[in-house]
Amino acid sequence: MPMIFEYEPRNTFLHNLNPIAKVIMLISIFIVLTVYWDPRFVMVIALISALIYVVSKTPPKWLIIILPVAVIRFVESLILGISQAQGAYFHYLSPEIAGKVIAKIGPITIIYGGILWTISDILKIISTMMLTFSFIYTTSLNDMVKTLSFLKVPRKLIYVFVVALKLVPDILREINTTIIAQKLRGWELTSKNPAKLIKQAAPLAYPFLKKTIEYVDTLTMVAYIRGFSVSSKVGLKWKPKFTISDYVVILFSLSGAVLSLYYALEYGIGLI
16 A cells, blocks of 8 residues: 555546656746745645645645644744845835834834745745645656656666655555554553653564664665666666647646746746
8 A cells, every 4th residue: 555655556637647747847836936926926826736736636644744844844934034024125015015014022023025925935835745745646656767867867866866755655664564563462552651652662663673774775785786886877768658638738837937937037026
């Protein structure tokens, strides 16, 4: 069974897209997401990201599990947004609007421009997570390797990328297997005391540590076997086949990104 943050074969629109089309779509959205700071425009991108997340049928629990990390990032965004307490920081909003004081909390002054920046940054974080998770869930490692090889990405970087993607689900799978095995032996957590919980969790530590060491040894052996230290070029001969859907996605993604960047850089639309 697929674990969290792991590809699952399904019959969805995004699963059936060519991986190159998906890469172009994601890069196009990320570029626009990086440039735009007006919350109204960033909200549109967030809605598009949410639509992609739903269409891909990526499990909602992925966002729930990553929530603690997201909360930390939200707090960082809030602090950075509040720290921007001068209207001069904003080049496209008038100083009167950007510098309008919303509230004062002791020595801290919260201005309208800082609130806009905070909202946009939080929406960017959420959108990035949804797009990244959708790509992981709908794209097999085999397709990722073929795509990166086709794009002439160095083999060492491809290997590191694949290992990074496989590490989390493999580690979680080992933890789950260890817990099931120990429960079958009669082990269980019965105390709510943190000190006692650590002692009761000891039966999990040794087998998990052993499996982790074996996992690292296997990765090291694979790296040697694949010959990353030799100078000969070994690659995959893969020619991508595009469907009408792929061409439509590529066309809309590239044209949307180009138009968005043009209006943003030429007229300041979407900027604050």
